Amino acid sequence: MNTAWLSTSKCHSFHSFLFLFVVFSLPLPSLQASFFGKRTLPSLTSKEISILTTTPDPLKNLDPHNPASHLAKILIPRAPETDNHTFVRNYIVSTLKALNWHIDEDQFTDVTPIGQKRFTNVVATKDPSASRRVVLSAHFDSKYFPTYPHNQFVGATDSAAPCAMMLDLAETLNPLLESRMKQFQDGLEDDDDIADMTLQLVFFDGEEAFVDWTDTDSIYGARHLAEKWSTTYIQPHNKRRLMGLHATELSTIEHLILLDLLGAPQPLIRSYYLDTAWLFDAMVSVERRLGDSGAFTYDKEKGMAPGSWRSYFRPRTGKTSNYGYVGDDHVPFLRRGVSILHIIAEPFPHVWHTLQDDIHALDLPTMRRWNLILRVFMCEYLHLRPGDLESRSPSKHRERSDSELA
Numbered sequence: 001m002n003t004a005w006l007s008t009s010k011c012h013s014f015h016s017f018l019f020l021f022v023v024f025s026l027p028l029p030s031l032q033a034s035f036f037g038k039r040t041l042p043s044l045t046s047k048e049i050s051i052l053t054t055t056p057d058p059l060k061n062l063d064p065h066n067p068a069s070h071l072a073k074i075l076i077p078r079a080p081e082t083d084n085h086t087f088v089r090n091y092i093v094s095t096l097k098a099l100n101w102h103i104d105e106d107q108f109t110d111v112t113p114i115g116q117k118r119f120t121n122v123v124a125t126k127d128p129s130a131s132r133r134v135v136l137s138a139h140f141d142s143k144y145f146p147t148y149p150h151n152q153f154v155g156a157t158d159s160a161a162p163c164a165m166m167l168d169l170a171e172t173l174n175p176l177l178e179s180r181m182k183q184f185q186d187g188l189e190d191d192d193d194i195a196d197m198t199l200q201l202v203f204f205d206g207e208e209a210f211v212d213w214t215d216t217d218s219i220y221g222a223r224h225l226a227e228k229w230s231t232t233y234i235q236p237h238n239k240r241r242l243m244g245l246h247a248t249e250l251s252t253i254e255h256l257i258l259l260d261l262l263g264a265p266q267p268l269i270r271s272y273y274l275d276t277a278w279l280f281d282a283m284v285s286v287e288r289r290l291g292d293s294g295a296f297t298y299d300k301e302k303g304m305a306p307g308s309w310r311s312y313f314r315p316r317t318g319k320t321s322n323y324g325y326v327g328d329d330h331v332p333f334l335r336r337g338v339s340i341l342h343i344i345a346e347p348f349p350h351v352w353h354t355l356q357d358d359i360h361a362l363d364l365p366t367m368r369r370w371n372l373i374l375r376v377f378m379c380e381y382l383h384l385r386p387g388d389l390e391s392r393s394p395s396k397h398r399e400r401s402d403s404e405l406a
Contacts, residue, residue: 038278041380043285046293048386049376052172053295055389058371061168062161064359070095071164071367075154075359079144080117080206088140089120092203095167096124099174101201106228110220113211114144121221122203124170126177130198131239134381135256136169136374138162139207139221139329143353156361157349159207161263165367166201169374173199176384194383197254204329219329226250226332253338255279258330260344261352262370265363266303267345270314272323276341277316283343284313286377295372298365312369 044052061070074092078085093103106121122140125133140163142155154160177199184195206220229249239252255276261267271280288311290296296304303309325331330340351357379386 051386062367119205124201127198133200137202139204143208157263162259222329264349
């Protein structure tokens with residue numbers, strides 16, 4: 001039995017903003033998606049949320065004016081097989097290696113309309129031995145343009161800012177993930193099911209079309225990785241626990257969350273899939289709690305103050321069928337039954353695929369707000385304990401040192 005899906009293609013012609021609506025016939029979600037299903041996400045306390053919103057500074061790594069920030073390092077033209085592309089990939093890898101994440105650089109070649117190209121997906125996993133993982137992803141390449149000045153396109157919202165958000169999240173949650181890994185190894189974790197899940201970050205290469213968006217000229221990295229993981233079987237002794245004897249790398253994904261076209265002010269985000277509507281609602285809940293607490297307040301930005309901020313999320317209609325999808329890196333995984341949460345601005349930012357998608361397209365309060373939402377949302381999803389961050393903060397260390405001296 002098939003179900004009809006309404007699709008909006010992320011058409012990548014330079015001046016094309018026309019959304020093409022096409023009806024696709026896709027298989028129903030696989031046993032994998034129904035097996036994991038909906039589960040409880042415990043809400044953090046106000047104190048725990050306060051810790052996450054301040055430790056570390058939620059804007060430091062997203063400030064494009066700070067040359068040492070993650071965003072500043074990524075915000076350069078980075079089309080595949082260019083020196084800048086290699087620089088950005090190496091920066092992502094070195095940043096995550098410094099945090100002791102396991103890195104897999106998934107290299108491959110593919111035929112494009114302008115010849116054969118080499119691509120490299122960057123897959124970073126905090127605990128490779130965990131039997132399940134939630135994947136947070138974005139593409140790190142920028143769109144290829146053959147001539148000047150268009151070849152200076154930096155793709156600030158598409159998707160330099162989402163990549164910087166992912167690196168910031170890795171730094172923020174790293175001590176919490178390490179603390180839980182140690183507790184699990186020491187036999188102190190009371191919820192083995194949650195402890196056996198890890199966070200994986202995937203930076204897709206080759207998302208952008210080289211000429212026009214088609215099934216073969218787009219999402220090169222995602223197509224390759226989905227196929228590779230669907231045919232890579234895991235030996236039982238390689239994971240702590242597995243669902244069955246024939247588990248693949250793909251089947252151990254609990255959810256794949258894809259970020260795209262974020263960083264411009266007041267985006268609108270839609271819920272596309274029934275099986276992740278509850279997860280969409282959980283992110284909406286995080287936004288509401290943060291906004292009502294005053295956590296979004298930034299400088300003199302009145303639109304972020306309690307009672308004044310507007311939600312980034314479109315209200316769900318309670319429909320009994322899937323809305324459809326925007327063609328993006330998640331599609332090859334969706335077609336193989338992976339449960340998807342797609343966080344993409346729709347309509348697209350007005351600067352999409354123009355040279356104006358640069359530093360001026362980004363809004364600091366908006367990016368800061370996304371960082372806070374992602375920190376709390378992923379922390380609740382993974383059942384992490386933000387109190388571990390407080391114990392590692394410099395002020396706490398100073399207090400202990402002062403008391404010891406006394």
